Amino acid sequence: xxxxxxxxxxxxxxxxxxxxxxxxxxxxxxxxxxxxxxxxxxxxxxxxxxxxxxxxxxxxxxxxxxxxxxxxxxxxxxxxxxxxxxxxxxxxxxxxxxxxxxxxxxxxxxxxxxxxxxxxxxxxxxxxxxxxxxxxxxxxxxxxxxxxxxxxxxxxxxxxxxxxxxxxxxxxxxxxxxxxxxxxxxxxxxxxxxxxxxxxxxxxxxxxxxxxxxxxxxxxxxxxxxxxxxxxxxxxxxxxxxxxxxxxxxxxxxxxxxxxxxxxxxxxxxxxxxxx
Numbered sequence: 636x637x638x639x640x641x642x643x644x645x646x647x648x649x650x651x652x653x654x655x656x657x658x659x660x661x662x663x664x665x666x667x668x669x670x671x672x673x674x675x676x677x678x679x680x681x682x683x684x685x686x687x688x689x690x691x692x693x694x695x696x697x698x699x700x701x702x703x704x705x706x707x708x709x710x711x712x713x714x715x716x717x718x719x720x721x722x723x724x725x726x727x728x729x730x731x732x733x734x735x736x737x738x739x740x741x742x743x744x745x746x747x748x749x750x751x752x753x754x755x756x757x758x759x760x761x762x763x764x765x766x767x768x769x770x771x772x773x774x775x776x777x778x779x780x781x782x783x784x785x786x787x788x789x790x791x792x793x794x795x796x797x798x799x800x801x802x803x804x805x806x807x808x809x810x811x812x813x814x815x816x817x818x819x820x821x822x823x824x825x826x827x828x829x830x831x832x833x834x835x836x837x838x839x840x841x842x843x844x845x846x847x848x849x850x851x852x853x854x855x856x857x858x859x860x861x862x863x864x865x866x867x868x869x870x871x872x873x874x875x876x877x878x879x880x881x882x883x884x885x886x887x888x889x890x891x892x893x894x895x896x897x898x899x900x901x902x903x904x905x906x907x908x909x910x911x
Contacts, residue, residue, distance in 0.1 A: 638684055641677055643670035645695075651688035651842030651903040652835060653681055653739075660696030665704035666752055668711075671727055678733040685901055688842035688849075690737060691834045692760055693744035694753075699769065702751020703727075724784075727752060731786045734759045735857065738850040740841045744834035745769045745821070750809075755785040758794065758820070761853065764837070765812045765821040766830040776807040793860065795819050845883040845899045 638646065638653075645656040655674075657664035666674075681687050694700055703709060712720060734741065734756065743760030750772035757763055757771065773791070775784050782788070782804030791800040795818045803810060815821035825833045841849060851874050859867040878884060883899045890897035 638677075638680055638687075641673055643667065643673045646677070648686060649835070650839055651686065652838040653684075653687040653690045654835075655690065655692045657692075657694045657700050659704075660694075660698070662704060663698030663701035663748055664694040664696070664753070665701045665707070667704050667707040668723075671703075671730055671752075675726060675730040675733055678730070678737055682736070682738040687739060688844075688846045688901065688903075689838040690739050690741045691744055691831070691838050692734075692741060692756065693831050693834065694746055696747070698747040698753075699743075699745045699749040700751075700753025700756055701748060702753050702774075728785050731755055731759045731790075735786075735790075738853060739846075740838070740849055740853065742834045742838050742841075744831040745771075746828075746830040748772070750774050752785060755787050755790075758787060758790050762822045762837070763815075763820065764823045764825060764830050764834045765815060766827045767812050767824055768827050769812050769815075769830070771810040771815055771820060772807070773803050774807045774809075776805065782807065843899070843902050845881075845887070846901055847881050847883055848878050851878055 640646070643658075645654075645658050647654045647656075655677075657666075657670075659665055659670075681690055708723075712723065715723070740762070741760045743757045743763040745757050745763055745765040746769065747766060748770050749757040750770070751774055754771045754773050773782060773784075773787055775782050775787075788800070788804060791803065794800075795803070799818050810818075810820065812821060812824045816824045823833065855871060855874055859870060862870065881900075883897075886899060887897045
């Protein structure tokens with residue numbers, strides 16, 4: 636694996652699943668200038684690392700991410716001029732942009748509170764598996780800021796609908812796990828302590844699957860949000876034809892004929908083969 640060892644969060648690779656763990660549990664994994672920048676720059680490298688076939692994002696301890704650190708970031712922002720503030724807000728937005736651009740399925744294991752930037756990071760994941768006691772908080776209005784931050788006003792209406800997104804972004808109130816499931820912000824709610832485990836089970840299934848097709852699926856979901864139906868159908872026709880030229884398409888057919896599990900290109904070897 637050619638990825639560098641991060642300094643401000645943890646990264647591990649397990650059977651094709653790259654796991655990003657925010658690792659400041661004493662502050663519920665709050666972010667600093669350094670961790671924002673390192674995450675922003677680290678995420679694009681996941682798309683070019685062939686050993687990474689799915690990604691899980693989680694937090695250490697009781698929280699997922701409590702947003703920007705009050706002392707390390709908030710206090711310093713008061714000393715910045717307008718240009719310095721825009722430099723910071725563009726950096727935080729670039730983190731979300733790069734997370735959405737990862738050409739791998741990204742699963743959020745939301746193990747605890749996700750507020751501020753933490754809520755937007757969770758939102759930017761493709762799928763969210765949420766602990767029962769977790770809460771989402773797009774709390775920007777509570778501190779006198781615009782509810783639209785880091786792409787939240789773009790992403791949230793696409794996940795929960797315009798009306799619910801408007802209510803959440805205006806009010807800044809916490810959203811429980813059960814309510815998140817009801818409105819579509821959570822894909823699954825699991826018992827406390829099980830979010831990462833459940834996310835890893837799902838991510839490993841994806842890692843065993845056709846990575847090229849998954850990447851194409853993610854690209855289509857992203858691109859088609861701004862297309863007409865006619866253009867989307869044409870884009871999907873071309874994307875599907877490209878996938879039909881990939882060896883994974885033939886492998887899936889051959890495996891079905893031979894009544895065996897498929898072995899997609901680059902997929903991790905089964906455990907029994909690793910031992911032999």
